[in-house]
Amino acid sequence: xxxxxxxxxxxxxxxxxxxxxxxxxxxxxxxxxxxxxxxxxxxxxxxxxxxxxxxxxxxxxxxxxxxxxxxxxxxxxxxxxxxxxxxxxxxxxxxxxxxxxxxxxxxxxxxxxxxxxxxxxxxxxxxxxxxxxxxxxxxxxxxxxxxxxxxxxxxxxxxxxxxxxxxxxxxxxxxxxxxxxxxxxxxxxxxxxxxxxxxxxxxxxxxxxxxxxxxxxxxxxxxxxxxxxxxxxxxxxxxxxxxxxxxxxxxxxxxxxxxxxxxxxxxxxxxxxxxxxxxxxxxxxxxxxxxxxxxxxxxxxxxxxxxxxxxxxxxxxxxxxxxxxxxxxxxxxxxxxxxxxxxxxxxxxxxxxxxxxxxxxxxxxxxxxxxxxxxxxxxxxxxxxxxxxxxxxxxxxxxxxxxxxxxxxxxxxxxxxxxxxxxxxxxxxxxxxxxxxxxxxxxxxxxxxxxxxxxxxxxxxxxxxxxxxxxxxxxxxxxxxxxxxxxxxxxxxxxxxxxxxxxxxxxxxxxxxxxxxxxxxxxxxxxxxxxxxxxxxxxxxxxxxxxxxxxxxxxxxxxxxxxxxxxxxxxxxxxxxxxxxxxxxx
Amino acid sequence: xxxxxxxxxxxxxxxxxxxxxxxxxxxxxxxxxxxxxxxxxxxxxxxxxxxxxxxxxxxxxxxxxxxxxxxxxxxxxxxxxxxxxxxxxxxxxxxxxxxxxxxxxxxxxxxxxxxxxxxxxxxxxxxxxxxxxxxxxxxxxxxxxxxxxxxxxxxxxxxxxxxxxxxxxxxxxxxxxxxxxxxxxxxxxxxxxxxxxxxxxxxxxxxxxxxxxxxxxxxxxxxxxxxxxxxxxxxxxxxxxxxxxxxxxxxxxxxxxxxxxxx
Numbered sequence: 001x002x003x004x005x006x007x008x009x010x011x012x013x014x015x016x017x018x019x020x021x022x023x024x025x026x027x028x029x030x031x032x033x034x035x036x037x038x039x040x041x042x043x044x045x046x047x048x049x050x051x052x053x054x055x056x057x058x059x060x061x062x063x064x065x066x067x068x069x070x071x072x073x074x075x076x077x078x079x080x081x082x083x084x085x086x087x088x089x090x091x092x093x094x095x096x097x098x099x100x101x102x103x104x105x106x107x108x109x110x111x112x113x114x115x116x117x118x119x120x121x122x123x124x125x126x127x128x129x130x131x132x133x134x135x136x137x138x139x140x141x142x143x144x145x146x147x148x149x150x151x152x153x154x155x156x157x158x159x160x161x162x163x164x165x166x167x168x169x170x171x172x173x174x175x176x177x178x179x180x181x182x183x184x185x186x187x188x189x190x191x192x193x194x195x196x197x198x199x200x201x202x203x204x205x206x207x208x209x210x211x212x213x214x215x216x217x218x219x220x221x222x223x224x225x226x227x228x229x230x231x232x233x234x235x236x237x238x239x240x241x242x243x244x245x246x247x248x249x250x251x252x253x254x255x256x257x258x259x260x261x262x263x264x265x266x267x268x269x270x271x272x273x274x275x276x277x278x279x280x281x282x283x284x285x286x287x288x289x290x291x292x293x294x295x296x297x298x299x300x301x302x303x304x305x306x307x308x309x310x311x312x313x314x315x316x317x318x319x320x321x322x323x324x325x326x327x328x329x330x331x332x333x334x335x336x337x338x339x340x341x342x343x344x345x346x347x348x349x350x351x352x353x354x355x356x357x358x359x360x361x362x363x364x365x366x367x368x369x370x371x372x373x374x375x376x377x378x379x380x381x382x383x384x385x386x387x388x389x390x391x392x393x394x395x396x397x398x399x400x401x402x403x404x405x406x407x408x409x410x411x412x413x414x415x416x417x418x419x420x421x422x423x424x425x426x427x428x429x430x431x432x433x434x435x436x437x438x439x440x441x442x443x444x445x446x447x448x449x450x451x452x453x454x455x456x457x458x459x460x461x462x463x464x465x466x467x468x469x470x471x472x473x474x475x476x477x478x479x480x481x482x483x484x485x486x487x488x489x490x491x492x493x494x495x496x497x498x499x500x501x502x503x504x505x506x507x508x509x510x511x512x513x514x515x516x517x518x519x520x521x522x523x524x525x526x527x528x529x530x531x532x533x534x535x536x537x538x539x540x541x542x543x544x545x546x547x548x549x550x551x552x553x554x555x556x557x558x559x560x561x562x563x564x565x566x567x568x569x570x571x572x573x574x575x576x577x578x579x580x581x582x583x584x585x586x
Numbered sequence: 587x588x589x590x591x592x593x594x595x596x597x598x599x600x601x602x603x604x605x606x607x608x609x610x611x612x613x614x615x616x617x618x619x620x621x622x623x624x625x626x627x628x629x630x631x632x633x634x635x636x637x638x639x640x641x642x643x644x645x646x647x648x649x650x651x652x653x654x655x656x657x658x659x660x661x662x663x664x665x666x667x668x669x670x671x672x673x674x675x676x677x678x679x680x681x682x683x684x685x686x687x688x689x690x691x692x693x694x695x696x697x698x699x700x701x702x703x704x705x706x707x708x709x710x711x712x713x714x715x716x717x718x719x720x721x722x723x724x725x726x727x728x729x730x731x732x733x734x735x736x737x738x739x740x741x742x743x744x745x746x747x748x749x750x751x752x753x754x755x756x757x758x759x760x761x762x763x764x765x766x767x768x769x770x771x772x773x774x775x776x777x778x779x780x781x782x783x784x785x786x787x788x789x790x791x792x793x794x795x796x797x798x799x800x801x802x803x804x805x806x807x808x809x810x811x812x813x814x815x816x817x818x819x820x821x822x823x824x825x826x827x828x829x830x831x832x833x834x835x836x837x838x839x840x841x842x843x844x845x846x847x848x849x
Contacts, residue, residue, distance in 0.1 A: 141724065142688055146786035149723045156723035157787075178720070179727065180833035183800055187716070187727045188687075188787040193805030196794045199785055231692050234641050234671040238648065239689055260689040261645055264722030271721075280718065286646035286743075347657050354658045368646065368743060582645055585686075 015041055023070050023096055023518070030094040030518070032073055035105055038081075038097050042111045045083060051093055054112035054434050056082035056520060056548040059122040060535050063152045067516040067537035073098040077128055079105055080533065082520050082548075086431055086445060089452030092520060099128065101151075107133040114434025114556050121552075125150035125266075140259035140585060144202035146191050150267060157182060157189045163541050164271050224252055227567065231260045235338055235571040238581035242558075242574070244567060251570055254562045256555050261585040269545030274300060274512045275375070277545060282369040284547060285583040287327050290319040290360070291525040293373035298455055299521025299532035300375050304514045309502035312377035313457045317494045318390065319372060320523075321487040322360070325398060326353045327526035328438075328480040328487075331578040332405060335477050338575035339418050345409060352401045355393055362386055375512060377504035387495065394491040402484055410478060419474030423561045423573040427471055433556040437528025439577065442479040443471035449524040456523075460497075461490045473569075476576040513540055520548075527551055527578055547586055551579040626764050633677070633703065634757045640676040641669035642696070645683025647710040647743040654746040664753060673699040678756070680749075681735075684712035684719055685726040687788040691781050697733045698778045702770035705760075707752055708735045711742045718742065732790070733779055 011019065018037030023030035033041050045051040060078045075098040083093045099105055107130035108115040119130045120139040127148035130136055138145065147154050158178040160166045179185040230241035239260035245253045265284065269277050281296045282289035294316050301308065308316075333349030357367045362383050364370040372378055409415055425433075427443030440447055446465040450458040466482035468475040516538040522531035528550025535544040554577050562570040591597070643651060655661040655669065670676040673696045685693060697706070708729055711717030716727035729735060736759060739752035769775040780791040789797055 142784045144784065144786060156721060158721040158727075160721075177833060177836070180830050180836075184790070184793045184796055186731055186788075186790070186793075187720070187723075187725060188789065190789070190797055190801045191786055192801055192807075194786055194797075194801045196785065196789065196798055201783070201785075231689060232642060232696055239644055239692075259724075260686060260692075261684060262686055262688065262724045263645075263684050263719040264724055268719065268722055283646055283718070286649055350653070350656055351658075354653070367745060368649065 011041065011044065015044055020073055020098075021070065023094065030096065032070065032096045032098060035097050035099055035103070038095065039106045039108070039111060041095065042081070042083075042108055045093060046111060050085045050088055051083040052431055053084045053086045053436075054081060054108065054114050055084050055092065055436075055522070055529060056080070056531055056533055056546075057108065057115050057118040057122070058533055058544075058546045058548070059126040059128055059150075060518075060544045061126060061150065061152045065537055065543065066539070067543075070096075075100045075103075077101055077126060079122065079128065080518075080520075081108065082531070082533070084453075086440075086447045086452075089447075091453060094518075094520065101127070104129040104131045106131050107136075109133055112434065113432050114553065116433075117553060117556055118434075124148070127151065138259075140262040142202075142259070146189075149264070156264075156267065157187045162271065163539070164273060164276060223247075229571075230257070236574065237334065237579060240574075240579070240581055240584065242570065244562075244570060246567060249566045249568075251562050251565060251567060254559045254570060256558050258552075258555070258581075258585055261581045263582070263586065265547060265586045266545055270542060272542075273540045274514060274542060275510060277542070278373065279369065279371045281547075282371055283582055284549065284586060285525065285527065285530075285551065285580045286368060287330055287580055288323045288526055289368060289370045290316075290323040290372060291523070291530065293370065294320055294456075295521065295523045295525065295530045296532050297373045297375055298523055299519050299534050300512070300514060302521045303517060303519040303534055303536060304375065304512060306376040307505050308377055308456075309505050310499055311501040312503045312505070314494050314498040315378050315382075315503065316373065316456055317458070317461075318491060318498070319360075319363075319370075319378075321491045321494070322356050322390075324487045324526045325402075325484045326356050327578075328484040329353055329401075329405070331526075331575075332409070332477060332480055335473070335572065335575045335578075336409065336415070338572045339415065341414070345405075348408065349405060352393075352398060355397065359386065359390055359393070374504055376506045377502070379504065381503050387498075390491075391495050394488055394495055398488050398491075399485070402481060402488065406481055410481070415477070416474060418569075418572065419477060420472060421470070422473045422565060422569050423476075423576060424470070424472050425557055425561045429560065430471070430557055433560070434553050435528070435557045437524070437526070437550050437554065438479045438483060439476060439528065439554060439557070441465065441483075442468050442475040444469045449522060449529060453522075461493050463490050473572055473576045480578075511540075513538060514542070518544075522548070525550055527580070527583070528554055547583075549583040549586060551577075551581075551583040552586070555579065555584065629765055630761050630763060634760045636665040636668075637677045637705070637756070637760070638668045638670050638675065639666055639678045639680050640673055640696070640700070641671040642679060643682050644685065644689070645712065647682035647713070650743045650746055650749065651680055651682045651709065654749050659746040659750065661750075661753075664750075664757070666753065673697075674701060676700060677703065678705045678707065680707045680709050681713040681729045682709040682743075684717065685729045686724050687726055688724065688784070690726050690729075690732060690788060691784065693729065694732050694779050694781045698781070702776045703768065705736045705756060706733060707737045707739060707756060709739045709749060709752070710744055711740065714738045714740065726788070732782060 018034050018041050020032040020034055023032060058080050060080065061076065062078060063076050077099050079097040081095040097105055105128060107119055110132060119133055120136060122128050123130060123136055124138040124140050125148055137143065160168055224245050224247040227244045227246050230236040231239040241257040243255040243257055244251050265280055269280060278293060278296060281292040284292045329349040329352060333346030336345035360370050361367045363380060363386060364372040427440055427445050430440050430443055444467050446467045448465045451465055463486045466479060466486060468479050514536040516536055518535040520531055520533045522529050530550055531548035533546040533548060534542050537543045558574060558577060562573050653659065655667060661667050679697060679700065708714045712719060713729050716725055719725045720727050737752050737756045739748055741748050765771065782788050782790050
């Protein structure tokens with residue numbers, strides 16, 4: 001036990017007994033750790049080995065798993081930790097912890113504060129309790145919901161079978177409505193014996209009550225109150241809710257409340273075949289469907305070892321960089337919206353978006369939900385005239401538009417007055433909170449997966465990773481503008497160098513059976529690190545389909561960033577994180 | 587103080603004059619004409635031409651709704667660019683996106699807060715019937731399970747053109763209404779929709795008796811339900827499928843159409 005499995009990981013001898021076995025034979029370091037030693041291992045990896053970024057934390061339910069037993073540990077639930085190093089770059093370490101269903105796991109929040117939201121999600125959907133978590137409550141569903149829905153034996157109201165295509169959908173001229181099968185014709189189930197008359201609502205959580213009480217001045221009697229923003233509020237970018245405890249106008253504590261758009265991607269994803277999930281990824285971060293497609297295709301290609309032809313790689317880069325420009329323009333417009341510059345900057349910013357959406361529509365058939373990538377390439381080649389229009393955009397129109405935004409906004413006095421020094425959080429704290437994307441680059445750390453762990457063909461292009469030093473609202477605005485300009489550079493090179501040739505290797509995964517195993521694939525989406533954790537048992541649908549979404553995990557920093565500022569600033573701070581609720585709640 | 591224009595006093599006097607009507611000269615050929623219209627026509631015309639939507643986005647469709655309001659599609663052509671964040675000030679609710687169980691109490695509450703006359707457009711597949719996420723455990727299969735809907739716009743998401751078409755249909759509907767028969771001038775006709783509550787699962791207060799019957803029966807049937815853990819009642823209710831008469835009729839109709847198509 002002592003030597004063999006620990007070499008790859010580089011753990012010292014005193015922690016060797018924590019490793020119960022290896023998970024995979026390939027290059028990624030994947031090991032199974034004893035539950036009671038996980039904190040020791042995490043601390044050692046963070047302090048001595050430089051793994052300072054807890055990227056992904058999720059859970060897999062292995063009840064009824066058809067594949068091989070890994071490391072001779074047979075407990076039902078498995079917590080997965082994917083760690084990366086932001087200083088060194090490079091690949092991940094994957095730690096696995098196996099526990100029975102009613103056991104607890106030590107919470108990683110003391111080592112990586114960024115585990116906060118992810119552990120709450122695991123608790124909500126799988127029912128794993130984390131010992132030592134500061135605020136272990138349901139996060140996506142509400143207190144009092146029955147059961148933990150991501151468990152394999154929990155069935156939704158419209159459950160038919162474990163895997164699609166469902167037999168009821170065969171086209172024989174007969175169709176059934178799900179609604180007709182339940183007496184209340186709604187998508188709900190209730191536990192047997194539940195009596196609505198004697199039922200009492202779960203005790204409402206008193207929000208942000210742990211906030212420090214402001215010390216009362218002798219001559220001034222003040223009282224802090226809770227102000228609720230959302231879920232229907234014009235400033236929250238969708239159905240998001242912020243509970244703030246304020247004293248006067250100053251925020252003492254802020255608690256994000258989400259789940260209002262929890263659409264069960266992951267449960268549906270386990271029923272779908274591999275390819276059926278592709279259009280669902282469009283609807284995660286619905287501003288950037290192309291990036292989402294790519295992230296999912298990347299993970300599946302890594303798992304099933306599929307080659308991508310040259311031209312398809314170029315097409316993917318082109319689409320992803322167009323998407324990044326769309327996203328950053330949108331985000332800049334709406335940061336200004338949150339600052340009170342209602343609509344005018346946003347109208348300017350989304351003008352170019354329409355031009356780019358026209359290109360997407362021409363190539364994929366849809367403006368927003370492109371569903372363009374397949375495993376091993378892309379689904380359609382460019383129509384006639386597309387390349388010329390795209391080249392015109394990339395070489396002339398977009399640089400001009402971005403310069404115009406720059407001229408219009410960057411020197412603006414109000415933007416500077418409201419943005420400078422507001423929402424500050426040191427970059428070390430941001431990394432500890434698992435924040436990724438433009439947020440940490442606006443704090444001065446040049447960490448971009450396109451450079452740190454290049455995927456696709458990003459190593460061929462000449463581009464920079466812009467950084468700014470101040471980590472405040474203004475820098476978060478400006479970094480997006482700079483990144484969009486770099487995207488234009490990449491686009492110009494990609495459009496110039498794109499070869500002719502195949503666009504789809506193999507059969508595009510229409511009948512894919514991914515080999516047994518697990519994979520964590522990630523890329524630099526416009527909002528940060530977008531990852532897909534997939535586990536397969538060799539069947540036609542994923543055993544586990546988990547989305548590590550940047551918007552969701554970046555929200556870890558919302559509370560710490562907002563404390564001490566005014567309520568009006570909190571709205572801009574949220575705007576500068578740039579969340580999309582489809583991705584936050586999934 | 588800046589120097590006043592020379593005719594300042596004159597201008598001021600003009601402002602103060604009670605009515606300008608006497609000054610406006612009507613051309614001779616129009617003097618004998620009388621225009622007649624109906625109250626309905628004026629009333630509907632003004633309501634249709636300034637229908638303010640609620641600034642309310644749920645999901646992906648909200649992005650297309652914003653695109654519709656933005657410069658290229660320009661909703662202000664219809665007098666609809668004034669999106670009001672407060673339900674008290676708005677006439678039209680565009681349910682733009684997936685309605686989840688956690689969100690539906692808030693939506694119904696917002697609907698209740700809107701003043702009559704109020705209209706609802708269900709935008710996109712999700713708001714209409716659950717869309718691609720219909721089977722999800724946290725997804726409501728269509729907002730019309732809770733509040734009445736006037737116009738459904740299909741699409742995932744509908745393009746701005748589709749939304750505009752839906753809004754024009756909405757305007758047509760408004761044009762057909764009459765002050766005499768509209769519900770909000772009738773006695774006791776505008777009522778609050780009971781707000782759904784979040785129990786073990788979301789439930790509609792109107793269906794409490796039905797739910798109670800089913801769950802208590804499931805409990806008395808005991809063992810079979812318990813074996814399925816959390817989904818007990820559902821398993822019981824699902825059991826051997828008892829299709830409703832409505833469903834059977836619908837299926838018969840579908841079969842008939844299919845046979846007709848086969849020739």
